[in-house]
Amino acid sequence: MKNFKKLILVLTAIAMVSCGEKKEKEQVKLTDQPAETSKMATETETSTKDENVVEITITGNDQMQYSMAEMKVKAGQTVRITLKHVGKLDKNVMGHNWVLLTKGTDMAAFAQTALEAKATDYVPAGSTQVIAHTKLLSGGESDTIEFVAPAAGTYDYLCSFPGHYALMKGKFIVE
Numbered sequence: 543m544k545n546f547k548k549l550i551l552v553l554t555a556i557a558m559v560s561c562g563e564k565k566e567k568e569q570v571k572l573t574d575q576p577a578e579t580s581k582m583a584t585e586t587e588t589s590t591k592d593e594n595v596v597e598i599t600i601t602g603n604d605q606m607q608y609s610m611a612e613m614k615v616k617a618g619q620t621v622r623i624t625l626k627h628v629g630k631l632d633k634n635v636m637g638h639n640w641v642l643l644t645k646g647t648d649m650a651a652f653a654q655t656a657l658e659a660k661a662t663d664y665v666p667a668g669s670t671q672v673i674a675h676t677k678l679l680s681g682g683e684s685d686t687i688e689f690v691a692p693a694a695g696t697y698d699y700l701c702s703f704p705g706h707y708a709l710m711k712g713k714f715i716v717e
């Protein structure tokens with residue numbers, strides 16, 4: 543690791559010579575930062591390892607599929623969900639979001655209403671049927687949301703982009 547750092551410093555020094563002074567300084571900074579940043583990230587991770595926080599990462603791809611058909615959490619837990627669009631297509635043609643519906647919401651009826659909400663990325667503004675939702679993502683993007691798990695029961699989640707819920711849906715189970 544130390545040798546690697548030295549190598550980077552040497553390479554940076556070489557780059558300095560060829561790039562002029564301003565760029566040199568930037569590069570030195572860039573080289574110095576990652577080590578510190580990653581250290582801090584690790585510390586934060588450990589300190590937030592809380593029984594009451596559950597982190598879930600779900601992906602969506604260009605084949606219109608989620609990576610999970612079921613999620614389980616406990617009532618009252620803080621749920622941190624990250625949706626990653628691992629495809630390449632733009633959100634205009636293959637946008638994905640993650641929308642959690644209130645218990646008993648008719649998914650097909652909701653999806654129908656969502657069709658008309660293009661202006662708000664297919665999540666009807668002010669809908670009382672939505673517990674939580676991510677942004678609509680293009681390939682390569684991700685979004686993390688946080689909310690408190692509702693009362694015990696089984697809830698539906700879906701991607702509300704037109705036509706996607708037929709494949710992109712799942713059960714959110716609160717125990």
Ligand SMILES: [Cu+2]
Binds near residue numbers: 638706
């Ligand atoms: Cu989708």
